[in-house]
Amino acid sequence: MQILFIHQGFPAQFRSYVQGMIAQGHEVHAIGADPDTVVPTGCHFHAYGTPVPLQPYQEISDPGLENNLRRGERVADLALTLKASSGLTPDVVVVHSGWGEGLYLREIWPESVLIAYPELYGSSDLLQVQDPDSPPLDQARRRLLKRNNLMALAALADADAALTPTLFQRHSFPAPWRSRFQVIHEGVDCEALQPAPSRRIELKDGLSVGRSDPVLSFVSRSLEPMRGFGRLMRALPSLLNDHPNLQVVIVGGEGSSYSPPSPHPQGYLGALLEELGDQLDRERLHLPGLLGREQLTALFQVSTVHAYLSHPYVLSWSLLEAMACGAVVVASDTAPVRDVIRDGDNGLLVPLEDPGRITAGISAVLADPAGHQHLGVAARETVLRRFRRQQAVDSFSQWINSLVLLKTARQRQ
16 A cells, blocks of 8 residues: 655654554555654655744734745646656655645545544633633734644545544544544654663753652643643742652743744743742752653653643643553642543543642652552553554554555545
8 A cells, every 4th residue: 555644743653553554465555754864764755844833924824824824836837747757646645734734635646545633622611720821812813723623624525534642633624524533643662661760861060860769750842831841840949848759850841833923032931030049959859851762761761750731632641651650650730641641540630720739649659659659559550451653554554554445445436
């Protein structure tokens, strides 16, 4: 079978499926924006190049939307070229619909099974959570959410089916669209991500920690309100004071991915460091920025407790990866987290808007790591049972095979 994946930041969410389909002997192609992208071995990659961003001229209501339309044209032009020059006619096309890359594909490959991957349907009800660091959801942001949804709806209208990793994401879409979705999480590499009791990591010159040392970890692509960064930071003065040997490692970039940009020149991190000042022991607070795969895995393996304090939003890989490594997780009692963490069984759930409960939950684990170790064991068992990568690949393979067979049968009628 010939399969094409399309994502401006390829491989991103599609890595597991790409590697799995190649391992099964399928011919796998991919289209992405960056010509220097490192792709899985055996994948045929084609770059379309990112369009030059438009300036926010007054006559353009939404430069971001305009750029998405231009991305769609870039991908369509490349697809036509590949079809004419090499005969590329995929049996299955899987396209992330967030950036308009799938807008014109149905006309180019009408016989292909077209699968949309719309990440989330944004709504003010979903994103309007009170947060001391997040600006209010004003009319401009409400309208932006509506415009961002246009790409997902256009993709769903053309697609044969849609793919999403969680029920929460599927249920974010209006009810008439939900029957189009198949829920398959892309899975976790449980062989690479597993407990390592003897693992140690170096936090700075002369300071290394292992599983027997008190370590609190927090991981987010960007350190921002949507992922509860401020909630954690405001818990740190008490935690650092009550646990004198505690080392805190906060991983993430200083920009914003899901929240509006911070008005502070150093971002949300700079604002909180300024606010908390000398309440934080900077010798025990480590801010390495973004980490590579091996370093991040090692951090999860030595973590006494991993904090995951997200608003209701797309489930982060970091949560499942920490669980796979056997870390004890203290997480926000929000969707879709509560679909993965069962309070007192495989982790602890705390109210996102209750600073005292957040601090108390983390402190309880730090005060008695041995008494909470069973939560980490159960967390890994949850990932092995529900989120193993090979299980995801098998489910995806069976699903697309059934879609191809069904479409072929209909075309022969």
